[in-house]
Amino acid sequence: MIEIKNVTKHFGKLRVLNNLSLQMMKGECIALIGPNGCGKTTLIKSILGMVLPENGAIIFDGYTIKNDNEYRKHIGYMPQIGRYPENMTIGQVIDMIKGIRHEHTALDLDLFEQFELSKMLDKKMRTLSGGTTQKVSATLAFLFKPKVLILDEPTAGLDPIASEVLKRKIIEARDRGCLILITSHLLSELEDIVSQVIFMQEGNVVLHKDVNDLKIATGQETIARSIVHLLKMETV
Amino acid sequence: MIRILKYVAIDILKNKIVIAYTIMLALFSWSAFSLEDNAAKGLLTVLNIVLLTVPLVSVLFATIYVYNSNEFIELLVSHPVKRSMIWKALFIGLSLSLVTAYLIGVGIPLLIFADWGTALIMLAAGMLLSVISVAIAFLSCIFTRDKAKGIGISILLWLYFALLFDGIVLFLFFQFADYPIEKAVVFLSAWSPIDLCRILILLRLDVSAMMGYTGAIFKNFFGNSLGLVVSFTLLALWFLIPFLWSLRKFKKKDL
Numbered sequence: 001m002i003e004i005k006n007v008t009k010h011f012g013k014l015r016v017l018n019n020l021s022l023q024m025m026k027g028e029c030i031a032l033i034g035p036n037g038c039g040k041t042t043l044i045k046s047i048l049g050m051v052l053p054e055n056g057a058i059i060f061d062g063y064t065i066k067n068d069n070e071y072r073k074h075i076g077y078m079p080q081i082g083r084y085p086e087n088m089t090i091g092q093v094i095d096m097i098k099g100i101r102h103e104h105t106a107l108d109l110d111l112f113e114q115f116e117l118s119k120m121l122d123k124k125m126r127t128l129s130g131g132t133t134q135k136v137s138a139t140l141a142f143l144f145k146p147k148v149l150i151l152d153e154p155t156a157g158l159d160p161i162a163s164e165v166l167k168r169k170i171i172e173a174r175d176r177g178c179l180i181l182i183t184s185h186l187l188s189e190l191e192d193i194v195s196q197v198i199f200m201q202e203g204n205v206v207l208h209k210d211v212n213d214l215k216i217a218t219g220q221e222t223i224a225r226s227i228v229h230l231l232k233m234e235t236v
Numbered sequence: 237m238i239r240i241l242k243y244v245a246i247d248i249l250k251n252k253i254v255i256a257y258t259i260m261l262a263l264f265s266w267s268a269f270s271l272e273d274n275a276a277k278g279l280l281t282v283l284n285i286v287l288l289t290v291p292l293v294s295v296l297f298a299t300i301y302v303y304n305s306n307e308f309i310e311l312l313v314s315h316p317v318k319r320s321m322i323w324k325a326l327f328i329g330l331s332l333s334l335v336t337a338y339l340i341g342v343g344i345p346l347l348i349f350a351d352w353g354t355a356l357i358m359l360a361a362g363m364l365l366s367v368i369s370v371a372i373a374f375l376s377c378i379f380t381r382d383k384a385k386g387i388g389i390s391i392l393l394w395l396y397f398a399l400l401f402d403g404i405v406l407f408l409f410f411q412f413a414d415y416p417i418e419k420a421v422v423f424l425s426a427w428s429p430i431d432l433c434r435i436l437i438l439l440r441l442d443v444s445a446m447m448g449y450t451g452a453i454f455k456n457f458f459g460n461s462l463g464l465v466v467s468f469t470l471l472a473l474w475f476l477i478p479f480l481w482s483l484r485k486f487k488k489k490d491l
Contacts (some may be wrong), residue, residue: 011490023468048314050491079314083307087250093311096243174364 001026002047007056007154009042009083009203016042017053018203026147029170029180031190033227034200041080042144042184043200044150047181048077073101076141080152080183082133084125090136091121097140111139114165130157137168142173149173155189167193187224197223199230237321240312244329246309248301257293261341267384269349276441279350283437286342286362287430291369294334298373299390301330303383309489323486327374327479335432336367355383357440357464362400364471366460368429371478378482378489401428421453426452429474436467 002024009017009111016039024030030188045051047058049065049072057064060071064173079201079219084093094117098107115135125133132158149169170193174180183203197214207214207230209225218226248254256382264285272278305326312322342362346355376389405424409417 016397050313052488052490068319069316072314075314077314083310085247085308086313087247087307097311097315099243100312100317101241102239109453 001061003059004043004047005059007043007046007053007058009039009046009051009053011042016203017046019056020030020203020205021056022198022205022208024181026030026179027072027174027177028196029174029194029197030182030198031187031194032183032198032200033187035187036205038200038202039203041152044077044152044181044183047076047150048072057126061218073103073144074147076139076144076146076149078134078141078149078151078154080156081130082137084133084136086126087124089122089124090117090128093125093136094140094143097143099105099163101144105145108142108145111135111142111165112168115139115162131159131162135162138169147178151180153184154182155184155186163189187227188222191223197227199215201229202231224229237325240317240321240325243308244305244325245278245333248329248333251301253297253353254337257297257334258337258341261286261289261338262345265342265345269345275349275351279346279354279441282342282346283358283434284361286365287434290338290362290365290396291430292454294366294369295373295394296369296387297334298330299387300383301378302326302374302377303386310487313491315362316372319487320483323374323483325327327370330370330435331367334370335363338362338366339412346461354437354440358437360468361436361471364468364475365433368471368478371475371482375478397428401431407432418453425453426470432467432471432474436464439463439467 002022004020004022007017016022018039020043034040037193042051046053047060047065049069057066059065061074063071065071088096093225094112111229115138117135117139120132123132125136127138134154138154141151149170154166154170158166167189170180170182172218174193174195180193180196195210195211197207197211198205209217214223214226215221218229220226220229263284268281268285270276272281309326311362312320339359343355343359346358350358367388373390374391376393377386378391380386404420408424425435458490
């Protein structure tokens, strides 16, 4: 569904993505992990067309995303740090996105209701706490029932209840057949959600494996331990 | 694009700076016309105020607004919206609001006190100047990510166009007075939109003494009607080129 072919990106002299190739299929739930600054967010932003790679191609549903924007209809994106126009209220932001998307399909208001955003519609974005901003981001990501969900540190900053609500929603989307790409440092949180793991380091994909294969290969019980095990083996 | 423009317009309308700017322009122009007993004198006063304040306020407001719209741009880019549409909507929204402020603030007194021909040319010049300032602001925004730097660049450009330029031309003229440099000076005057606007209006008013050096030569060179056409064309280029340049860069920018 999403194919990344030999993508390279530099920020100044720093090479953030190094001739990276990946393939992600429908129905997969992928954990994108790696140390800080390994290029996870840049990779995500490249898929969204926010960062334009120098080389290589990103192919979405068989078409290259270069000079295209319609493919983003199918993507729900939740950024790591949501940045919104400060003077707009929650209600205005949601209305604006609805207006700009201009879609007639029924909206998915589950998260909107469960996060009780309707009580805070008049709050300005600038006054919101980090967690509430994340709730708005999550609501927007799921609002249009997208085929692909890209979640950058989705549970960071959320309280345990909200984080549980979001996790349930992610599982529901996975079962519906969405392609889900999650980055997170809390591997334990991803344990019961993900089916694949991509491990990145310094702009390269070090590992792209099915979770069960990984556990069997390393003889460990959890994803976190398997990764640690692999890293130790490499350094030895 | 209309949909994006709607949200930009709502946001700018909520901004009180544009309203304050309209009131300021209105105060200046009404008082200039009522203080002077003769409308032509009043017009010159208004002209000088307009040539200084319109570019300054427009360029500063537009620069700050674009930087503050960063979040708005980022939010939209992850949705199915063309990048060029976002940039164009911002440009049109800002230009429209500043042009409206100018039309209300300066336009009404102009139409009441000055003769219609002159008033219309002055209105056109002021509108063009507003749009040009917005285009220049867009260009300085796209060149640097740092807000303070961007505002600095904008102010420097204004300073250059509004104050330094005529001085430089005059200096060059004195330095090279022994040579036939008239043609070169006409060519030079195309390099400042504010000078072009001054020339445009003074060609119409026919007061060569006030034209500044470039203006006088411009008149000599082109005569009145050709001068008008040439200066309008140049002014149009002055907003088209910076804006299209910034648009090209924006399409390739990493957000």
